[in-house]
Amino acid sequence: MSFGLEADVVDPAVYDKNLQLLRSAGVTLPKISELADPMRFLGHHASAEAWIDPDAPDPANLFRVHWHNSADRRGLAAVPEHLVLDPALTGVDATIVVALGNRFPMIRAHKVLAAYGCLVPRLLSGKFDASHHRAIWPSTGNYCRGGIAISRILGCRGVAVLPEGMSSERFRWLEHWVTDDSDIVRTPGTESNVKEIFDACHDLSRDPSNIIFNQFSELGNYIIHRAVTGPALERIFNHLNSNGTLRPRAFVAASGSSGTLAAGDHLKHVLGTQVGVVEALECPTLLYNGYGEHNIQGIGDKHVPLIHNVMNTDFVIGVSDAASDNLNLLFNTTVGRSFLGQRTGLGQEKVTGLGDLGLSSIANVLGAIKYAKYNGLGSSDVVLTVATDGAEMYETELSHAAERTPGRQFDALGAAETFGRWLLGTDADHVMELDHRSRERVFNLGYYTWVEQQGVALSDFDARRDQSFWDGLMDLVEVWDTMIARFNAA
DSSP states (O other), X not given: OOTTOOOSOSOHHHHHHHHHHHHHTTOOOOOHHHHHOHHHHOHHHHHHTXXXXXXXXXXXXXXXXXXTBOTTSSSBOSSOOEXXXXXXHHSSSSEEEEEEXXXXXXXXXXXXXXXXXHHHHHHHHTSSOTTTOEEEEEOSSHHHHHHHHHHHHTTOEEEEXXXXXXXXXXXXXXXXXXXXXXXXXXXXXXXXXXHHHHHHHHHHTTSTTEEEOOTTTOHHHHHHIIIIIHHHHHHHHHHHTTTSOOEEEEEEEXXXXXXXXXXXXXXXHHHOOEEEEEEETTSOHHHHSOOOOOOOTTOOOSSOOTTOOGGGOOEEEEEOHHHHHHHHHHHHSHHHHHHHHHHHXXXXXXXXXXXXXXXXXXXXXXXXXXXXXXXXXOTTEEEEEEEOBOGGGGHHHHHHHHHTSGGGOOOHHHHXXXXXXXXXXXXXXXXXXXXXXXXXXXXXXXXXXIIIITOOOHHHHHHTTSHHXXXXXXXXXXXXXXHHHHHHHO
């Protein structure tokens, strides 16, 4: 199985071309181990380059592709930026902790980390020629933006492939960053139309100069999240648990490409947590083998990603897009924030901080609440999750959601109804606790996408049942770090 797992130089001529291109551009590559522990390894970069715009296509921003950026994204935070949600907001006693992805550079979302983990090994092996190949980034929004950003810094041409129904903010960002309008490929549908993305990539792959970096099957996506996102979340928990009284119970996150879920494998290994995967109730593929469309932008559906370690997953949790749409209004309008401040007693800083939660981030929080209610968790229990991006990616979605409210006006009464129904009213329905047989059922469902449609060898598909397969992937972190060090030295 390849899927971006090159462990040595396969084409020395292309390697040399990449080396000269990046040398002339003044690019130095951070190691994965440095991104996993930037406080230990990258302090000198943060102090020397604090003046560099975190939203610029500057090679120095590669050293900000981690969870330890400060709120202004220019300095380092000893503990990754996070929210600890108040029980008055969540309605559960358990401590729900959200790591903030909008502290990442360039795209204000953590998918730029996945793009780095997928492209760099190909460059260093010589399998990807930055002067000739185009990097194709299929996505439901943030991964393709991360791919475009990393491609531009590394001197190659990137192409974003995403559904035409995604938020206009995503497209405006892409239009600013791509070198040509043709590098944005709009596919039919919205969030749930992943098959259409695959079809577009199949057509693009007929041109040998196009290299597909499919986040749903690129194992570099899994590896870098387990190596970098996992330890970041572990660090947050250890910070909160300084007195040793808290119990880590679960990592809960939406499926999407399932790259972020790899952090759950790290946390299960070091903290003993369970792993819960969230999906849209309007498209309940893992829950009920169902289908449909939804607006929880940032997660994809109607298939089981190849890089989802299904046999290590403990819960599947369904969340409605009506909840995330309405809570986006509650968290990011003046009337909503005013109501929350009065009703919960939360200060302005905590209420304003809810703007760090985008649509899929809100869904992750609701999944964590459902997990806590299902398991009857108490005040000593901690559920960890991530905010993949913030509300700045969904400003236009506010008006769309408001149009769907009664009378098309979101007022104080609407805020109260939203808070009561979609937060305090969140219950433990559509939660499935997986046993071995149900894991097998979800795993087998992936056969139809990856073996029958995408041509993955059956032996490669089945190899993923064994946890030793996933654990063995992490040996590549040291291999890739050695390749990066050698490349930088040259």
